[in-house]
Amino acid sequence: MPLIGHDLIPGLWPSASALLATTAAGAEAETYAKALAVAVTLTTVMIFVAAQFFGEIAVRIGLPEVLGELVAGFAIGVSGAHFLMLGNGGPVAESAVAIVQLISASDTTTIQSIFAGPVKILVDEYAAIGVGVLLFKIGLEADLKELIKVGPQAASVAFAGVLLPLVAGFWGLTAIFHLPTIPALFAAAALTATSIGITSRIMQDMGVLNTKEGQIILGAAVLDDILGIAILAVAIGVADNGSVELRSIVGIIFSAILFVVGAIVLNKLFGPRYINFLDKLKNRYSLLIGAIVFLSLMSMVARTIGLEDILGCFAAGIILGDTPATKRLEAACEPLVALFATVFFVTIGAKTDLTVMNLADPESRMGLVIALFLTVVAIVGKVAAGYFLVTKDPVDRLAIGTGMVPRGEVGLVFAGLGAATGALSGAINVAIVLMVIATTFVAPPMLRWVFARKSRRSGLTS
Amino acid sequence: MPLIGHDLIPGLWPSASALLATTAAGAEAETYAKALAVAVTLTTVMIFVAAQFFGEIAVRIGLPEVLGELVAGFAIGVSGAHFLMLGNGGPVAESAVAIVQLISASDTTTIQSIFAGPVKILVDEYAAIGVGVLLFKIGLEADLKELIKVGPQAASVAFAGVLLPLVAGFWGLTAIFHLPTIPALFAAAALTATSIGITSRIMQDMGVLNTKEGQIILGAAVLDDILGIAILAVAIGVADNGSVELRSIVGIIFSAILFVVGAIVLNKLFGPRYINFLDKLKNRYSLLIGAIVFLSLMSMVARTIGLEDILGCFAAGIILGDTPATKRLEAACEPLVALFATVFFVTIGAKTDLTVMNLADPESRMGLVIALFLTVVAIVGKVAAGYFLVTKDPVDRLAIGTGMVPRGEVGLVFAGLGAATGALSGAINVAIVLMVIATTFVAPPMLRWVFARKSRRSGLTS
Numbered sequence: 001m002p003l004i005g006h007d008l009i010p011g012l013w014p015s016a017s018a019l020l021a022t023t024a025a026g027a028e029a030e031t032y033a034k035a036l037a038v039a040v041t042l043t044t045v046m047i048f049v050a051a052q053f054f055g056e057i058a059v060r061i062g063l064p065e066v067l068g069e070l071v072a073g074f075a076i077g078v079s080g081a082h083f084l085m086l087g088n089g090g091p092v093a094e095s096a097v098a099i100v101q102l103i104s105a106s107d108t109t110t111i112q113s114i115f116a117g118p119v120k121i122l123v124d125e126y127a128a129i130g131v132g133v134l135l136f137k138i139g140l141e142a143d144l145k146e147l148i149k150v151g152p153q154a155a156s157v158a159f160a161g162v163l164l165p166l167v168a169g170f171w172g173l174t175a176i177f178h179l180p181t182i183p184a185l186f187a188a189a190a191l192t193a194t195s196i197g198i199t200s201r202i203m204q205d206m207g208v209l210n211t212k213e214g215q216i217i218l219g220a221a222v223l224d225d226i227l228g229i230a231i232l233a234v235a236i237g238v239a240d241n242g243s244v245e246l247r248s249i250v251g252i253i254f255s256a257i258l259f260v261v262g263a264i265v266l267n268k269l270f271g272p273r274y275i276n277f278l279d280k281l282k283n284r285y286s287l288l289i290g291a292i293v294f295l296s297l298m299s300m301v302a303r304t305i306g307l308e309d310i311l312g313c314f315a316a317g318i319i320l321g322d323t324p325a326t327k328r329l330e331a332a333c334e335p336l337v338a339l340f341a342t343v344f345f346v347t348i349g350a351k352t353d354l355t356v357m358n359l360a361d362p363e364s365r366m367g368l369v370i371a372l373f374l375t376v377v378a379i380v381g382k383v384a385a386g387y388f389l390v391t392k393d394p395v396d397r398l399a400i401g402t403g404m405v406p407r408g409e410v411g412l413v414f415a416g417l418g419a420a421t422g423a424l425s426g427a428i429n430v431a432i433v434l435m436v437i438a439t440t441f442v443a444p445p446m447l448r449w450v451f452a453r454k455s456r457r458s459g460l461t462s
Numbered sequence: 463m464p465l466i467g468h469d470l471i472p473g474l475w476p477s478a479s480a481l482l483a484t485t486a487a488g489a490e491a492e493t494y495a496k497a498l499a500v501a502v503t504l505t506t507v508m509i510f511v512a513a514q515f516f517g518e519i520a521v522r523i524g525l526p527e528v529l530g531e532l533v534a535g536f537a538i539g540v541s542g543a544h545f546l547m548l549g550n551g552g553p554v555a556e557s558a559v560a561i562v563q564l565i566s567a568s569d570t571t572t573i574q575s576i577f578a579g580p581v582k583i584l585v586d587e588y589a590a591i592g593v594g595v596l597l598f599k600i601g602l603e604a605d606l607k608e609l610i611k612v613g614p615q616a617a618s619v620a621f622a623g624v625l626l627p628l629v630a631g632f633w634g635l636t637a638i639f640h641l642p643t644i645p646a647l648f649a650a651a652a653l654t655a656t657s658i659g660i661t662s663r664i665m666q667d668m669g670v671l672n673t674k675e676g677q678i679i680l681g682a683a684v685l686d687d688i689l690g691i692a693i694l695a696v697a698i699g700v701a702d703n704g705s706v707e708l709r710s711i712v713g714i715i716f717s718a719i720l721f722v723v724g725a726i727v728l729n730k731l732f733g734p735r736y737i738n739f740l741d742k743l744k745n746r747y748s749l750l751i752g753a754i755v756f757l758s759l760m761s762m763v764a765r766t767i768g769l770e771d772i773l774g775c776f777a778a779g780i781i782l783g784d785t786p787a788t789k790r791l792e793a794a795c796e797p798l799v800a801l802f803a804t805v806f807f808v809t810i811g812a813k814t815d816l817t818v819m820n821l822a823d824p825e826s827r828m829g830l831v832i833a834l835f836l837t838v839v840a841i842v843g844k845v846a847a848g849y850f851l852v853t854k855d856p857v858d859r860l861a862i863g864t865g866m867v868p869r870g871e872v873g874l875v876f877a878g879l880g881a882a883t884g885a886l887s888g889a890i891n892v893a894i895v896l897m898v899i900a901t902t903f904v905a906p907p908m909l910r911w912v913f914a915r916k917s918r919r920s921g922l923t924s
Binding site for chain 2: 034037038040041042044045048049051052055056059060065103118121122125128281282283285286288289290292293296297299300303304309332333334335336338339342
């Protein structure tokens with residue numbers, strides 16, 4: 001930018017021809033800017049149109065929408081049309097490049113570099129915002145009081161529901177399939193956390209959320225989310241250090257526990273005061289902006305002490321939850337989750353290379369066998385956990401275990417982060433995604449059957 | 463990502479040491495990813511904290527919040543702490559780099575390149591999302607029916623209020639200050655559009671929005687927004703072509719008019735059907751996602767036919783406005799505007815180099831004289847426009863003219879886009895920003911005085 005002395009005094013103004021030359025020199029930069037803008041817009045439109053299309057189909061055939069978003073990712077990503085390529089499987093499809101070229105008149109090499117560089121950075125960041133705000137919102141919605149009330153019952157289910165699939169999965173993957181420790185730990189960890197979003201939405205649709213079983217499922221789902229994220233932190237820490245060191249495990253577990261316990265304590269001491277402070281500010285969106293600042297800082301704190309960003313986002317949600325303003329904050333987060341978490345789920349699908357699963361190839365069939373094993377452990381482990389429920393009340397243990405089956409978001413987070421650390425090979429990553437898809441697909445009909453059976457029985461006994 | 467054959471069969475698994483080596487090789491990439499995440503988080507936090515802090519001060523002393531956001535940009539940008547550097551004025555401040563280094567353990571050169579590259583791309587994109595969604599929402603809120611009702615009265619004020627400052631500004635800048643055509647056109651164009659957001663908020667606070675004067679001001683502000691954006695398109699087109707060609711002006715004006723008229727026609731023919739279609743989809747955020755897709759496509763259409771992106775976003779808002787679902791869509795857009803438009807206003811402040819205005823330097827004083835000239839033309843032009851009102855009703859023409867004074871968003875968009883095209887030198891850009899600040903600062907007290915005088919008079923005559 002020229003100094004004022006060269007511009008402002010009439011005699012010193014650049015002549016018209018000099019200005020023209022500047023414009024001509026800037027033409028290339030402008031073509032680049034145009035190509036970038038078109039590439040970003042095109043990518044965004046493709047992500048949202050595909051997510052809406054497959055999400056709509058999923059909902060219409062009675063499946064959770066998140067499955068449609070994953071399938072949308074398969075369709076436009078490395079497994080499908082190659083429109084959304086995020087670091088593996090080569091360049092973006094020629095047709096996408098051609099559209100950008102048509103509007104921006106840039107060359108194909110530049111456009112490919114735009115897709116591989118800035119567009120990838122932006123989409124990855126949108127996905128990070130999405131999963132961050134999603135886990136923040138799950139934290140906000142985690143009703144700590146209700147959890148304490150359902151108390152030991154939910155805790156017993158949650159612990160059993162985390163330990164059974166974790167131990168059975170880890171044992172099977174190392175003993176039967178001879179996987180090394182780290183991938184086995186990641187894959188087993190991905191079996192632990194129930195999707196609170198999916199299970200509560202299914203139960204709400206079925207009108208059973210307010211039954212005793214529904215409340216215990218919800219409480220246990222919240223608790224195994226916390227446990228699951230702590231285990232995720234352990235798994236990532238272990239993967240980062242390259243080996244399983246007891247001291248580092250203890251350190252990470254300690255940090256994670258301290259972090260979660262700290263969040264629960266801060267929920268009483270700090271959360272209401274911070275929310276109150278934000279609510280007194282004159283900007284009516286101070287609540288949202290202040291919350292985003294806080295979750296950003298918490299993600300940085302988590303990162304600094306060696307935990308994952310998303311644990312920070314989740315803890316931020318726990319801390320700011322359960323105040324009079326929480327509902328408003330949840331509502332303000334919803335559009336952000338709707339847009340950015342959609343990008344997150346689509347990118348998980350887009351990065352998943354399903355073509356490595358080739359049925360003609362005996363090694364690929366082995367990958368499918370692992371996926372099948374993970375799915376069986378995931379379902380049996382959670383259903384069995386229902387029978388570990390410690391209670392004297394007459395509750396349907398099968399219904400509770402079944403309600404814990406869908407993995408969804410957190411399982412996908414495990415898959416995505418596991419792949420990002422480099423600990424998970426493509427095939428294991430695909431096996432985890434297939435497990436998540438399978439558990440999320442089977443849960444709605446299973447739950448429908450179990451609760452129908454339960455109401456038939458109540459009909460007979462009452 | 464290794465192929466499945468090398469991973470899945472037990473004998474072919476990489477040994478533990480090989481896995482360790484992979485992790486070590488990935489360590490550098492991970493340090494980079496960590497530095498990037500911390501730099502992005504830090505920048506976001508700084509933008510929001512500064513915006514909240516200065517926005518709060520602005521509101522508490524009775525000024526529009528957007529002024530606080532501009533000042534926040536001055537404070538953290540090139541005029542201030544150098545925390546947010548977006549392409550001019552050198553590297554990011556050492557202290558910001560040190561914070562990133564503390565957490566990520568990356569080297570300073572890498573961190574500087576992260577701030578200059580990915581962080582700049584992300585912040586620029588957030589700002590683009592912000593101004594896009596803001597203009598979409600202004601389009602949504604533009605009540606076409608109401609505008610047609612207040613009709614010729616608002617139109618007469620709007621046209622006079624656009625032409626007077628445009629002509630007087632352009633004449634003065636070229637004849638008195640001897641500026642070349644393009645910068646003079648840009649600076650004069652920036653004088654045209656009233657800030658509908660600011661003026662309606664001021665009138666709402668004063669309880670005069672529903673007076674006849676308030677309604678005419680609102681209608682005229684909507685109309686001169688449309689005219690202003692059309693003039694902006696002309697100015698940018700002219701700057702891009704490097705000279706004032708009658709044919710290109712006619713072409714651009716024709717496109718802009720066709721675009722806006724097309725939007726009004728599509729508001730009847732297409733908007734309600736598209737909204738109705740989106741509302742039938744099962745995802746409760748289909749409305750928002752579908753609107754984002756539509757505004758993205760419209761911004762691409764605008765770009766393709768040679769207009770600016772934001773005109774596409776505004777037209778998308780006009781088209782989807784005035785349906786039963788519009789209020790819900792506005793509400794869903796609000797959190798996005800709250801977050802991303804804040805980034806936009808802060809970046810405008812951050813990019814504005816106020817240090818070029820050095821009072822000890824006679825040339826700088828010349829720049830301040832231009833700012834003063836622009837401000838006087840901006841205020842006198844709009845106040846005078848009130849007296850061009852064609853009506854037989856007894857209305858307060860001074861109040862109407864005064865209500866048109868605040869420029870705000872659209873004026874800042876002109877400054878930002880003008881600087882982006884390279885047509886505006888730093889000093890002229892700063893002069894425009896100072897004019898926007900001055901008009902937005904003086905409008906609230908002026909309006910308060912005018913409406914107080916009016917009610918005193920009514921008190922005497924009634």
